[in-house]
Amino acid sequence: MDRREIAALLAIIGRLDPRTIRTDPGEARDQIAQWHVLLGDVPTVTPHGWDASVAARQHIRTSPYQILPADIARPWESYRRDRLARHSDPTPSADPDDQAAWTAELIGTRRAVAAGTAQPAQARAITSGRDGIDPRLKARLRQIGSCIPPAARAALAPYRPARAAREAAIAQGQPDALSVRCQWCDARPGEPCRRRRIGPDDGVRGTVPRATPHPGRLDLAAQQTEPIEQVQQSAMA
Template sequence: MEARHVAALLNFAATLDSRVRRIMATNEQAAATIRAWAQALADIPAVAEAAGWDASRAVRRYYEQRNGDRSAQFRAIEPADLLAAWAPHLAELMNRHSDPLPSADPDNPAAWRAELLGTRAAVATGNSAPSTHRQLSSAPHPALEARLATIGSPIPPEARQMLIPFRRMKAQREAAVAAGQADPLSVPCPVDWCRAEKGKPCRYRRMTPDGVATSNARRQKVHPSRVDAARAALEGVAA
């Protein structure tokens, strides 16, 4: 904050607190006060729209909130109060900042580091808004939405064919739906000793002669009764 900014800020504070006017009663007192404030607040911006900061608003908040701070009832605002307001604001800015990828050659560590530190310094001084490009957006990019609308899936057809040996159950379900048949995993399995939930594969189950299950394993195919149940459900919806 420069001396001219401090002068304007003190003039604003004087409209809220007559004690500020008294410490700047003479030109000598005013000049000394402005110099001291400018030195103390050298690293704080007067106004930083990109950072959502305005020192005059911090001054106003100091007097609006002073009922919760009894010490403020007995003294005028000081540089320390602005420092105390800027510190959490700066911390919040830096917490939201994600370092953008520098455009410098990564084989030039000095240039890479200088650009990285430069972007951080710009945010820390309020000259630049935090870079939040790594945050998840609320919706896919329009170009991605158009692609998905065209191919119907984020997985290209060629890649889908290559994955069939590794996802046989998924491939069977997709083939059934493409052929207008029922997805067998769209309903729970009705087999008593399987009872796979909707969307879960059917399972083998090993039983002792006493009827106690000792182990189970995933089946590559669903139980036929489950296929019949899915078909009946699909026909019921179609009807």
């Protein structure tokens, strides 16, 4: 609040509690200067729920003591803490490699929430899926094409042989074998097939992931893909 706003607030308070009125011009100037030093960083009103006159009226209504600047500053600090406690930092739209821009946007959002000029960003539920992504991030993801850059995907391929084989098969137009359950090793959709380790007594000692799915799983995926392709062809016809 500037000095004019402080004077207007003191005028409102004086009408509600005459004990705060200063009739001497010098005392009135000193009172405005004192309140301005203590409440200069407190806004008069914000777009989202804060009003200094409401805080003053609440104190005068509930307390028998004469109002002080601290009786306005305390509710303001509580207002700030409550808003920051309900705020979960949304992912900045700036390039993550630009540390300065990323940090500046994060800090700017927090300051706007604390100052009451922006609403707290609530954490999205896990079930919100891709619909809850920020539109700017969604546009950037469409531009890139994948969350993993091609160079990083190629570097990870030797350590993820099953996923690399799956991606290569899909790129070649083959059916996605991991989209169905394997009837041989009971691997669930999305999981690679597993190979059994047999001991000398013909007992199963363990299983290890296979780089390629079982042939029966490929056939099952192809069977489920064919009806979809037929429906698409008939729709185009």
